[in-house]
Amino acid sequence: MKKTDVLIIGAGPSGTIAAAIIKKAGYEVMIVEKLVFPRFVIGESLLPRCMEALEEAGFLDAIKQQGFQEKFGAKFVLDNNEVCDFNFNEKYSGAYDWTWQVPRANFDKTLADECEKMGIEVFYNTEVKDIKINDDESSITTVLNEDGNLEEIHARFIIDGSGYGRVIPKMFGLERDSNLPTRETLFTHYIDKNRNAVAQEPNRITVYVFNHTTWVWCIPFSNGITSLGFVGFPEFFNNLAGTPEEKLRALVSSHTALNERFGDCEMAFEPKEIKGWSATTDKFYGKGFVLTGNVTEFLDPMFSSGVTLASVSAQNAGHLVIKKLKGEEVDWEAEYMQPCMQGVNVFRTFVMGWYDGDLHTIFFSKNQNSDMRKQICSVLAGYVWDDTNPFVKNHTKQVKTLANFIRQTQESEVGK
Ligand SMILES: Cc1cc2nc3c(=O)[nH]c(=O)nc-3n(C[C@H](O)[C@H](O)[C@H](O)COP(=O)(O)OP(=O)(O)OC[C@H]3O[C@@H](n4cnc5c(N)ncnc54)[C@H](O)[C@@H]3O)c2cc1C
Numbered sequence: 001m002k003k004t005d006v007l008i009i010g011a012g013p014s015g016t017i018a019a020a021i022i023k024k025a026g027y028e029v030m031i032v033e034k035l036v037f038p039r040f041v042i043g044e045s046l047l048p049r050c051m052e053a054l055e056e057a058g059f060l061d062a063i064k065q066q067g068f069q070e071k072f073g074a075k076f077v078l079d080n081n082e083v084c085d086f087n088f089n090e091k092y093s094g095a096y097d098w099t100w101q102v103p104r105a106n107f108d109k110t111l112a113d114e115c116e117k118m119g120i121e122v123f124y125n126t127e128v129k130d131i132k133i134n135d136d137e138s139s140i141t142t143v144l145n146e147d148g149n150l151e152e153i154h155a156r157f158i159i160d161g162s163g164y165g166r167v168i169p170k171m172f173g174l175e176r177d178s179n180l181p182t183r184e185t186l187f188t189h190y191i192d193k194n195r196n197a198v199a200q201e202p203n204r205i206t207v208y209v210f211n212h213t214t215w216v217w218c219i220p221f222s223n224g225i226t227s228l229g230f231v232g233f234p235e236f237f238n239n240l241a242g243t244p245e246e247k248l249r250a251l252v253s254s255h256t257a258l259n260e261r262f263g264d265c266e267m268a269f270e271p272k273e274i275k276g277w278s279a280t281t282d283k284f285y286g287k288g289f290v291l292t293g294n295v296t297e298f299l300d301p302m303f304s305s306g307v308t309l310a311s312v313s314a315q316n317a318g319h320l321v322i323k324k325l326k327g328e329e330v331d332w333e334a335e336y337m338q339p340c341m342q343g344v345n346v347f348r349t350f351v352m353g354w355y356d357g358d359l360h361t362i363f364f365s366k367n368q369n370s371d372m373r374k375q376i377c378s379v380l381a382g383y384v385w386d387d388t389n390p391f392v393k394n395h396t397k398q399v400k401t402l403a404n405f406i407r408q409t410q411e412s413e414v415g416k
Contacts, residue, residue, distance in 0.1 A: 006019075010161040013050075015314070033125075034125070046304070049381060068106075072204060073088050074086050076207045078364050084363035163293060176280045181233070183300065185231045187228060210251075214231065296313055297340075342392075353399045
């Protein structure tokens with residue numbers, strides 16, 4: 001039987017960041033990963049806050065060497081011409097004002113390779129099949145290894161960073177329905193030959209409002225490829241005919257700016273469809289384990305919060321697992337679950353505010369209060385744990401109050 005201090009399920013950002021932090025503290029760490037890397041996964045636009053976690057894990061130099069596209073902001077475009085452009089260097093608080101836009105296959109492989117260089121064993125093509133937690137909180141995990149054999153791993157503690165696999169929530173019955181409605185995406189990578197001709201900055205994500213419930217992400221990479229995806233209710237996509245490529249081409253051709261840029265571009269792969277990604281979990285910890293990243297809760301691609309929430313939860317989980325292995329008491333509810341939920345809840349307010357129109361009102365209003373703009377910019381940069389920011393501390397009230405105030409002002413101006 002293999003033995004380790006900490007067994008980590010999944011070699012995505014949450015698994016590798018937690019692994020590196022714990023290994024640096026002197027403990028043995030092993031990662032089991034179901035797939036062989038590089039593998040495709042969606043989630044390509046990062047937020048500045050995740051840089052702090054990548055830095056603590058010791059990954060920044062290796063990522064810099066990959067030459068990924070630097071990202072300095074987020075731009076929102078309504079009706080082809082109304083633009084709201086946030087530069088992260090305008091934000092209210094937070095250390096980093098830039099990050100990257102990354103093809104995740106290369107990015108995740110870079111992190112996993114760094115783990116191996118640190119002496120962490122990463123077992124690819126190895127899938128968790130069963131977990132038994134012992135009375136002393138250690139565990140025996142059964143995996144199907146790359147040779148097709150069942151094998152047992154004894155660990156003092158388990159971190160589940162299995163992303164959409166949601167291994168422990170499914171195995172231990174912790175899954176819960178999300179309070180967000182089902183949405184769907186249709187996306188591909190375009191060979192973006194018109195990028196320079198149409199003067200689109202590569203150094204930010206651009207979000208196009210397609211209609212009041214549908215939006216489009218446009219994420220340029222440094223390799224000349226741009227990720228483009230439509231997100232909306234399933235009914236929106238059900239009304240389209242043809243193959244995924246025909247559907248995406250029809251959507252692009254119906255939008256002036258997108259058609260100009262991508263109408264005659266080749267796709268790097270047949271567009272993919274994903275539906276119903278929002279998921280949550282009863283409790284993010286239990287006897288002998290902690291959940292990180294998407295296994296805890298995943299909201300929505302709007303505002304690109306996924307990798308940042310995954311990275312920060314992994315950073316926090318890493319610290320607490322070290323504390324636990326040292327024999328100190330950990331209050332998982334107060335020290336882990338509550339901070340995780342704070343981040344998720346701030347983003348939930350922003351996601352809901354986007355879909356109910358409050359953030360359209362705020363982003364595209366003509367007269368923007370510069371202090372509030374900076375505070376909102378901090379949230380968009382992923383700094384959602386700074387309670388001195390009113391859009392963090394009182395997120396729901398702030399968004400509603402500001403949107404209502406702008407609407408009333410607009411109505412009174414129309415009435416004059
Ligand atoms: C349409 C869409 C767009 C998105 N866009 C963005 C974006 O722009 N920016 C952003 O930050 N986030 C985005 N996200 C979210 C992002 O995809 C995730 O939040 C992020 O990948 C979570 O990282 P993770 O480490 O938790 O999990 P993952 O990156 O999913 O990694 C988990 C790993 O666990 C492995 N695994 C699963 N099951 C098992 C098992 N049984 N045994 C062993 N290994 C297993 C998987 O193979 C995988 O490699 C988007 C999500 C969607 C649905």
